[in-house]
Amino acid sequence: DSGVTQTPKHLITATGQRVTLRCSPRSGDLSVYWYQQSLDQGLQFLIQYYNGEERAKGNILERFSAQQFPDLHSELNLSSLELGDSALYFCASSGGSRGSNEQFFGPGTRLTVL
Amino acid sequence: GQNIDQPTEMTATEGAIVQINCTYQTSGFNGLFWYQQHAGEAPTFLSYNVLDGLEEKGRFSSFLSRSKGYSYLLLKELQMKDSASYLCAVRDLGTGFQKLVFGTGTRLLVSP
Numbered sequence: 001d002s003g004v005t006q007t008p009k010h011l012i013t014a015t016g017q018r019v020t021l022r023c024s025p026r027s028g029d030l031s032v033y034w035y036q037q038s039l040d041q042g043l044q045f046l047i048q049y050y051n052g053e054e055r056a057k058g059n060i061l062e063r064f065s066a067q068q069f070p071d072l073h074s075e076l077n078l079s080s081l082e083l084g085d086s087a088l089y090f091c092a093s094s095g096g097s098r099g100s101n102e103q104f105f106g107p108g109t110r111l112t113v114l
Numbered sequence: 115g116q117n118i119d120q121p122t123e124m125t126a127t128e129g130a131i132v133q134i135n136c137t138y139q140t141s142g143f144n145g146l147f148w149y150q151q152h153a154g155e156a157p158t159f160l161s162y163n164v165l166d167g168l169e170e171k172g173r174f175s176s177f178l179s180r181s182k183g184y185s186y187l188l189l190k191e192l193q194m195k196d197s198a199s200y201l202c203a204v205r206d207l208g209t210g211f212q213k214l215v216f217g218t219g220t221r222l223l224v225s226p
Contacts, residue, residue, distance in 0.1 A: 002156065033214070042218035043157065043201060056213045090156060101145065103214060105156035 004106035012112045018079040025093030032074040038087040118217035134187045136202030145205040152198045197224045
């Protein structure tokens with residue numbers, strides 16, 4: 001158990017809908033990262049937050065947005081969902097923006113768009 | 115930009131040694147990580163290299179050559195439970211903040 005929690009574990013929805021994925025980092029970790037993992041692609045970095053502020057952006061679509069709240073939990077919002085958005089979404093946390101060497105991954109949310 | 119290459123699949127026998135290679139190109143290199151990922155599960159941290167040389171951790175070792183943009187993960191005394199994907203990731207500080215860029219992973223199948 002990495003100490004990072006994600007809810008829900010599974011999500012099934014229809015095209016055009018909007019969903020929210022939630023992540024709670026390890027106790028004391030200030031940085032939260034979101035990744036997308038599709039079958040035909042590796043782990044793709046989406047976005048990083050550090051202590052409530054956006055710090056780095058990867059291949060995140062405009063239909064996707066995220067935020068980190070004062071209690072350090074984070075939410076990833078996916079809107080106007082398409083079939084191709086079906087993937088595993090992982091959240092990871094680490095000790096600081098340049099600090100801890102490793103990122104600890106949550107169990108992931110499997111999103112299926114029908 | 116970043117580019118990370120590793121073999122797609124490898125097979126090995128229980129008890130053997132296997133070496134998984136990773137080559138990378140990145141503008142702001144600040145460390146290389148290896149993660150293990152079983153199907154449908156979260157990646158788990160295996161090793162971290164930021165200086166040239168070999169880091170040993172039990173049955174797993176990782177090597178880095180920054181001048182060659184090259185790393186390998188060495189797994190000894192293979193066990194069936196080592197069947198998994200192994201992800202090479204480079205930390206890139208090009209944007210000023212750490213960002214991990216992952217390779218597509220090497221799927222290792224260990225047979226009896």
